[in-house]
Amino acid sequence: MDIDFEPFFREYEAIRNVVDATYQRVQEEYGDCVRCAVGCADCCHALFDLTLIEALYINNMYHRHLDEKQRGVLTEKLNRADRDVYKIKRDAYKRLESGEDQNAILDDLSEQRLRCPMLNDENRCDLYEHRPITCRLYGIPTAIGGKGHTCGLSGFVPGEPYPTVNMDMLHDKLYDISMRLVQSIPTRHREMSDVLVPLSMALLTVYDENYLGLKAENPETPPSEEKTDG
Numbered sequence: 001m002d003i004d005f006e007p008f009f010r011e012y013e014a015i016r017n018v019v020d021a022t023y024q025r026v027q028e029e030y031g032d033c034v035r036c037a038v039g040c041a042d043c044c045h046a047l048f049d050l051t052l053i054e055a056l057y058i059n060n061m062y063h064r065h066l067d068e069k070q071r072g073v074l075t076e077k078l079n080r081a082d083r084d085v086y087k088i089k090r091d092a093y094k095r096l097e098s099g100e101d102q103n104a105i106l107d108d109l110s111e112q113r114l115r116c117p118m119l120n121d122e123n124r125c126d127l128y129e130h131r132p133i134t135c136r137l138y139g140i141p142t143a144i145g146g147k148g149h150t151c152g153l154s155g156f157v158p159g160e161p162y163p164t165v166n167m168d169m170l171h172d173k174l175y176d177i178s179m180r181l182v183q184s185i186p187t188r189h190r191e192m193s194d195v196l197v198p199l200s201m202a203l204l205t206v207y208d209e210n211y212l213g214l215k216a217e218n219p220e221t222p223p224s225e226e227k228t229d230g
Contacts, residue, residue: 009057013057032155042152045116047198051171056207061127081114081115117199118199139154141162175193179193189212
């Protein structure tokens with residue numbers, strides 16, 4: 001069964017375009033504070049996850065714009081990054097289960113430095129034109145759960161009033177697209193829209209009919225064959 005993701009991709013692109021315009025406005029108004037430049041890769045070491053619609057979109061662009069040889073070269077980097085993310089999240093879960101404060105754990109996660117697998121040796125993104133929304137906003141003030149965030153290399157002064165992007169509202173919009181996408185297909189995985197994944201997993205995953213729950217599960221198909229590129 002062929003699924004037409006394009007209407008949902010266009011909705012995602014509309015949000016992405018608003019994000020880009022917002023970044024440009026803040027950059028124009030606070031040019032002395034926004035210090036992003038070619039070769040600066042501070043934002044390429046952050047830990048964050050993608051909603052279903054963004055994962056599907058970036059996976060699609062990855063396969064559309066990088067050929068099989070390029071993807072083959074990147075596969076080991078993606079697998080290594082995915083293992084590192086798994087270990088970090090596993091340790092965080094163990095801390096939460098042991099009774100540690102959730103906010104303290106989240107603060108520690110926000111400070112984790114993990115090199116993005118799409119960052120090449122020249123400190124340039126191999127998928128820059130189709131990078132996630134989080135990457136597009138890095139460098140200007142954002143807020144998550146009512147808590148403000150700024151790039152440590154920027155000139156924005158903590159506590160001062162600046163135009164701030166509400167990341168929770170953005171996530172809600174992306175979640176809504178993801179939910180409607182899942183509702184539009186005959187999947188047995190009705191809660192798939194709730195799943196958040198790191199970029200590495202989004203690029204390694206094969207979003208075929210088996211993964212999307214459109215076919216009966218085949219017990220003879222190893223999970224690794226469903227999620228490994230190449």
